[in-house]
Amino acid sequence: NAGVMQNPRHLVRRRGQEARLRCSPMKGHSHVYWYRQLPEEGLKFMVYLQKENIIDESGMPKERFSAEFPKEGPSILRIQQVVRGDSAAYFCASSPLDVTAINTEAFFGQGTRLTVV
Amino acid sequence: DQQVKQNSPSLSVQEGRISILNCDYTNSMFDYFLWYKKYPAEGPTFLISISSIKDKNEDGRFTVFLNKSAKHLSLHIVPSQPGDSAVYFCAVRGADGLTFGKGTHLIIQP
Numbered sequence: 001n002a003g004v005m006q007n008p009r010h011l012v013r014r015r016g017q018e019a020r021l022r023c024s025p026m027k028g029h030s031h032v033y034w035y036r037q038l039p040e041e042g043l044k045f046m047v048y049l050q051k052e053n054i055i056d057e058s059g060m061p062k063e064r065f066s067a068e069f070p071k072e073g074p075s076i077l078r079i080q081q082v083v084r085g086d087s088a089a090y091f092c093a094s095s096p097l098d099v100t101a102i103n104t105e106a107f108f109g110q111g112t113r114l115t116v117v
Numbered sequence: 118d119q120q121v122k123q124n125s126p127s128l129s130v131q132e133g134r135i136s137i138l139n140c141d142y143t144n145s146m147f148d149y150f151l152w153y154k155k156y157p158a159e160g161p162t163f164l165i166s167i168s169s170i171k172d173k174n175e176d177g178r179f180t181v182f183l184n185k186s187a188k189h190l191s192l193h194i195v196p197s198q199p200g201d202s203a204v205y206f207c208a209v210r211g212a213d214g215l216t217f218g219k220g221t222h223l224i225i226q227p
Contacts, residue, residue, distance in 0.1 A: 043217040056214065086224075
């Protein structure tokens with residue numbers, strides 16, 4: 001049973017380009033969470049998705065950032081017109097159930113390190 | 118305003134001794150508490166958790182203690198081993214999901 005898979009592991013983008021980060025949850029997990037870790041910071045919640053639905057996007061910047069989790073395929077975190085401040089490690093986690101509803105933990109992928117040059 | 122605080126950015130412990138990592142939280146409504154361990158360039162991995170109805174949970178060398186009145190959580194590692202060198206994140210679960218602290222970098226010295 002493969003863990004949470006994120007790709008690419010490293011992504012370099014020039015300012016103004018688009019970044020697409022992919023996350024395939026663990027088998028049987030339908031709940032996906034995206035976190036961002038800035039240098040010297042902890043993990044900041046961005047968005048919580050279930051299949052085809054955004055449940056909570058309170059941590060997402062209002063502009064340029066979007067996320068989806070289609071019925072088929074991985075969850076995608078999309079950052080349009082990237083700026084230097086978007087450089088960070090982006091982690092995806094998945095869980096079999098809503099992590100707020102029952103005693104379950106989220107399992108993390110290895111992350112995508114985005115560098116904006 | 119930080120809901121979860123790990124006040125020690127780093128901690129150095131001699132191999133074989135006890136490592137104690139601390140975490141303070143602000144909201145008494147949090148009902149589930151977790152510790153994650155993270156190596157460089159890897160994602161966090163779940164380590165141990167505790168429900169608010171308990172005050173202690175033990176798993177091998179790892180024990181988590183919960184003091185609800187003080188809103189304080191701690192992770193004890195006994196004995197500490199070189200492979201324990203990593204960043205440890207405390208996380209709390211509330212209505213908004215998981216909230217993480219900034220992490221404590223544990224360094225185990227030989």
